[in-house]
Amino acid sequence: MGDLLTIAMPKGRIFEEAAELLRKAGYQLPPEFEDSRKLIIDVPEEKIRFILAKPMDVTTYVEHGVADLGIAGKDVMLEEERDVYEVLDLKISHCYLAVAGIPGAKVQGVAPKVATKYPNVASSYFREQGEQVEIIKLNGSIELAPLIGLADRIVDIVSTGRTLKENGLVExxxxxxxxxxxxxxxxxxxxxxxxxxxxxxxxxxxxDGL
Structure with missing residues (x-):
């Protein structure tokens, strides 16, 4: 099976939407595909192997060649800057990166503190704005940072804006x-x-047909 294709994909929403696109493209994926708890799923009929990974790890697997292809969010690609080719926008899992904070809150200190799991993207963005900030890297629950006084603002993914609203933050x-x-x-x-x-x-x- 020298022509076996190995595809790295993140679990969750992207995985489900990508699986639907693959089926629409004529690929025969098993019915229980999305429900599997395996980290490696072989589909011998299509000569494809899927590696299920954390979103931030997909680009690493592809860059190092353990996966031929990957499906990754543009946010991960901007943050990781890996040596890979971007060949197709699948137009799924729409969201955006935004700066958010507590409305009307005053900045503590000279440079605003910005919490994010995208330190490279955030640093680049504020540098382009000509604004000096202190970046604090977090791995999750970014919205918590302004609420406990760890940061003045956050940079994070926004989908519906509901999480921001529920935590008293505004874009x-x-x-x-x-x-x-x-x-x-x-x-x-x-x-x-x-x-x-x-x-x-x-x-x-x-x-193109969507």
Whole structure:
């Protein structure tokens, strides 16, 4: 099975929406595909192996070649800056990165403290705005930071805005829109170009028809 394609995908919403696109593109995935708790799922009929990973790890797997392709959010790609090719916008899992904070709150100290799990994106954004900030990296529950006085603002993903509202925060600035993309390992693209191009073309036809 030298033409086996290995695809890294994040669990959760992106995984479910991507699986639906693959089915629409004619790929025969088992009915229990989305419910599996396995971290590696083989679909021998399609000569495809799926690796289920944390969203932030997908680009790492693809860059290092343990996965030929991956499905990753643009937020992860901007943050990680990995050596991979971005070949298709799947236009799924729409959201955006934004700056948020407590309405009317005054900045404590000279430079505002910004909590985020996207330190590179946040640093770049505020640098472009000509604003000096102190970045505090967190891995989860970013909305908590302003509420306990750890940070003045946050940079995080916003989907519906409900989480911000429920925690008394408001959106202050919109940074960039986010969707999920197909990324490819450069070496895999040379060795398995026909199979990869076929998959991308089939998915592209589905995406264009949405």
């Amino acid at each position: 202050l600035e919109r940074i960039t829109d986010i969707t999920s993309r197909i990324i490819v390992n450069p070496v895999s693209y040379r060795l398995k170009d026909q199979r990869i191009d076929d998959l991308v073309e089939r998915l592209s036809n589905v995406v």
